[in-house]
Amino acid sequence: MSESTAAQSPVSLVTHADDKASWPLVKKPHPPFYFGGFAACAANFFTHPLDLLKVRLQTMKGATANHGLSHVVKSVYRGQGLLGFYDGISAAVLRQMTYSMARFATYETLKKQLSNDDGSLPFYRMAFAGVVAGAVGGICGTPADIVLVRLQNDGSLPVEQRRNYKNAFDGLFRITREDGPRGLFKGAVPNVSRAMLMTGAQLVSYDGFKQLLLSSPYFEEGMPLHFSASFLAGFVATTITSPFDVVKTRVMNAGPTSPYKNLFQAMVLIAREEGPLALYKGWTPAFVRMAPQTILTFIFLEQFRNLYWDRHALKNKVRYE
Helix, strand or coil: CHHHHHHHHHHHHHHHHHHHHCCCEECCCCCCCCHHHHHHHHHHHHHHHHHHHHHHHHCCCHHHCCCCHHHHHHHHHHHHCHHHHHCCHHHHHHHHHHHHHHHHHHHHHHHHHHCCCCCCCCHHHHHHHHHHHHHHHHHHHHHHHHHHHHHHHHCCCCHHHCCCCCCHHHHHHHHHHHHCHHHHHCCHHHHHHHHHHHHHHHHHHHHHHHHHHHCCCCCCCCHHHHHHHHHHHHHHHHHHHHHHHHHHHHHHHCCCCCCCCCHHHHHHHHHHHHCHHHHHCCHHHHHHHHHHHHHHHHHHHHHHHHHHHHHHHHHHCCEEC
16 A cells, blocks of 8 residues: 555646646735734844844943943943843834834835836835835834833933833833823934835835846845845945934933934034034944844745745645746
């Protein structure tokens, strides 16, 4: 019986292949909108410590302003141990489930609506989709972003100045109670501005680099392509958004007597008092965080999409064009 089964197995494999070849050709369906948020959350668990170090560097002033990355790492470890590098993780997850989910969903929806009949999408339309998606994501993610910045920076403050939020939701509740509902959107302008640049630079450059690399003879669809395109996108996004990131962090971390009135005034004040390079303070940890964050986010996203498309094809017995 086993010999008979073994003898028939090649035939069954051929028959199965022939069956697949007869399945109708269709376009790939649009993946669920929440994949972007899930992918960003998965990536964030690996990169959160780097984001915390970036925030600590960006909020340094006075005598500590010139302390480098190694000093901050030692300070966090001595004061809070290894778990200190995950301060604010609950707010980070909430931020990704609001900010990243909203921007990815908006971007993919706009790309679909703005594409030509043949599926092509001009760069200027892609850029427009990225900027609009960034604005939507920035607005949705601002409350969680404020809590995240404060949670991450709390450990560097004197004990009497710490806010001691228990978690992200406690932070949201206390900000609403102490500062009013408008307090949840403090720093919204620099945050939305940064989000527009970030999404335009990150998502659009990823798609652009992906298309460029695919047009070369060295790449095809797969992990090396996703890694290379996302690495380049991370470099572009970090460089473009760094000044806005510094201003956003300073404004969100400031108390009721904030010296910053608006985005432009904050940039001028920081550059005048600390020098223009202060607007790029924390670039290194930002890139060290942004590169793996971008790489892991897009790799997770591509894997989620492929799994979804494979399951859809098998369930509906279709092939993709």
